[in-house]
Amino acid sequence: MGQETKKLSDEYEITGILGRGGFSVVRRGMRRRTSGENENENENNHVAIKTLKRIGPTTPLGKRSNTTTAAASLGFPTRKQVSISDALLTNEILVMRKIVENVSPHPNVVDLYDVCEDQTGVHLVLELCSGGELFDRIVAQARYSEVEAATVVRQIAQGLVAIHQSDIVHRDLKPENCLFLNQSKESPLKIMDFGLSSVEGYTDPVVGLFGSIDYVSPEALSQDRITTKSDMWSLGVILYILLCGYPPFIAQSNRQKQQMIMTGEFSFNEKTWKSITSSAKLLISSLLAVDPHRRPSALELLNHPWVNGDSAKEDPMD
Ligand code: ADP
Ligand code: MG
Numbered sequence: 248m249g250q251e252t253k254k255l256s257d258e259y260e261i262t263g264i265l266g267r268g269g270f271s272v273v274r275r276g277m278r279r280r281t282s283g284e285n286e287n288e289n290e291n292n293h294v295a296i297k298t299l300k301r302i303g304p305t306t307p308l309g310k311r312s313n314t315t316t317a318a319a320s321l322g323f324p325t326r327k328q329v330s331i332s333d334a335l336l337t338n339e340i341l342v343m344r345k346i347v348e349n350v351s352p353h354p355n356v357v358d359l360y361d362v363c364e365d366q367t368g369v370h371l372v373l374e375l376c377s378g379g380e381l382f383d384r385i386v387a388q389a390r391y392s393e394v395e396a397a398t399v400v401r402q403i404a405q406g407l408v409a410i411h412q413s414d415i416v417h418r419d420l421k422p423e424n425c426l427f428l429n430q431s432k433e434s435p436l437k438i439m440d441f442g443l444s445s446v447e448g449y450t451d452p453v454v455g456l457f458g459s460i461d462y463v464s465p466e467a468l469s470q471d472r473i474t475t476k477s478d479m480w481s482l483g484v485i486l487y488i489l490l491c492g493y494p495p496f497i498a499q500s501n502r503q504k505q506q507m508i509m510t511g512e513f514s515f516n517e518k519t520w521k522s523i524t525s526s527a528k529l530l531i532s533s534l535l536a537v538d539p540h541r542r543p544s545a546l547e548l549l550n551h552p553w554v555n556g557d558s559a560k561e562d563p564m565d
Contacts, residue, residue, distance in 0.1 A: 349413040355406030357439035378427025396489040406438040407545035411475040414447040420481035476539035483534025511537040
C-alpha cells in the first residue's frame with residue numbers, strides 16, 4: 248500500500264518543548280530510524296517540529312473549510328487528507344513551499360525537511376536551531392559592538408537576498424524570529440517563522456495580525472503596498488537596537504508610536520550614540536527612510552562597506 252498514512256509519532260519522537268506562539272507550538276524531536284526507507288546516514292536526526300493547530304472544521308469566520316492536503320501541495324509524500332481551515336496555516340505552508348523550491352538549503356534561512364498532518368494540525372519538520380533567539384542574545388548582551396552588529400546584519404541580509412529573489416516578503420522580521428543554529432558565539436544566524444510572509448503575485452498578505460509594532464514599516468501601518476523594502480525597514484530597527492540596546496521608536500502610547508514610525512521620527516541623541524561611527528548612523532537612517540524607495544535592498548546592503556567589514560573601524564563622529 249503505497250499511500251499508507253504516516254503519523255508524526257511514527258516518524259519522530261518528541262523530546263521537548265522549544266517555544267510557543269499564538270497559533271503554534273514548537274517541539275524538539277528526533278527522527279526514528281526505520282529500516283527499508285532510504286535514510287540519509289549523515290542527516291542530523293534532531294529536528295524542530297512546528298505544529299500549526301487547525302482551528303476546526305470551520306474557520307473563525309464561520310465559513311466552511313476547503314479540504315487541502317498541505318503535505319501534497321508541498322511536494323512531500325501524501326500522508327493524510329485534512330481540512331485546512333485557517334488562512335494563516337495555509338499561508339505559512341505556501342510560503343514554505345516556495346522556500347523549499349527556491350531557497351533551501353541556505354545558511355541563513357531555516358530549512359524545512361518534512362510535513363506531517365493529523366487531527367491536531369500540520370506539523371512542519373524544521374531544521375533544529377539550538378542556539379536560541381537573537382532576541383535572547385540581545386537581552387543578555389545589552390549592546391553589540393559595530394563589528395558584532397555587522398556580522399548579524401550581514402547574515403540577515405544574506406537570508407533576505409535569497410528570500411527576496413523568490414519574491415517572498417517576510418513581513419515579521421524581528422529578533423524573536425532569527426535563530427542561532429548552535430550555542431557558539433560564531434553560530435550562523437537563520438531567519439525563520441514565515442507565518443505572516445507573502446509571496447508577490449502568489450499569496451494574499453495576511454493583514455491586521457501583527458503583534459509588536461516596533462519593527463513594522465510605515466507602509467505596513469498605513470496599509471500601503473508592502474514590498475521587500477518593508478523587511479529592510481525592520482532590519483534597520485534591528486540594527487538600531489543592536490547598537491544601543493533600545494528601540495528607535497519609544498512612546499507613551501501605541502498611537503503615538505505609530506505616528507513616530509509614519510514620520511520616521513527617531514534620533515541618535517542619547518549618549519550611547521556618541522561613540523558610534525557616522526557610517527553606522529547613515530546606514531540606519533537609510534534603512535529607516537519613510538520612503539521605501541530610498542532604502543537599500545538586501546543586496547545593496549551586503550555591498551555596503553560597513554556591512555561587509557571594510558569601514559567598521561572608521562573614526563567616531565565625536
Ligand atoms: P509563531 O509563528 O507562533 O511565532 P515561531 O515559528 O516563531 O512560531 O516559533 C516560536 C518559537 O519556537 C521561536 O521563537 C523559537 O524560540 C522556537 N522555534 C521555532 N522554530 C525553531 C527551530 N527550527 N529550532 C529551534 N527553535 C525553534
Ligand atoms: Mg515567531
